Amino acid sequence: MGWHTIGLISDFNEGCQWQVEAGDRPVALFKFEGKFYAMKNSCLHQGFPLAEGNVKNYMVECPLHGWVYDFRDGKCLSTPGRCTKSYKVRINGENLEINMEEKG
Numbered sequence: 001m002g003w004h005t006i007g008l009i010s011d012f013n014e015g016c017q018w019q020v021e022a023g024d025r026p027v028a029l030f031k032f033e034g035k036f037y038a039m040k041n042s043c044l045h046q047g048f049p050l051a052e053g054n055v056k057n058y059m060v061e062c063p064l065h066g067w068v069y070d071f072r073d074g075k076c077l078s079t080p081g082r083c084t085k086s087y088k089v090r091i092n093g094e095n096l097e098i099n100m101e102e103k104g
């Protein structure tokens, strides 16, 4: 699978969130306090896209029924013990890249 180029870093502003495609799969991408975070763009509850969620600190809240996730590691804070996939993000030259192998 490896690294997938998402776009130019200059296109991603601080404090924003996006739905992007990496390896033909939808990913929720967040930029928070200067760093990028990526996770599967699907709520564990009923699959709502988390890129449309409400962000506060390092958490995103699914707007449909309010499940909350830590986008640093994909942990679902509303259902202890459950976790969604999160992915590594890196800056390579002027590009932003996501690795679709699950974070270790």
Ligand code: FES
Pocket: 043, 044, 045, 046, 047, 048, 062, 063, 064, 065, 066, 067
């Ligand atoms: S679909 Fe996300 S909380 Fe229900």
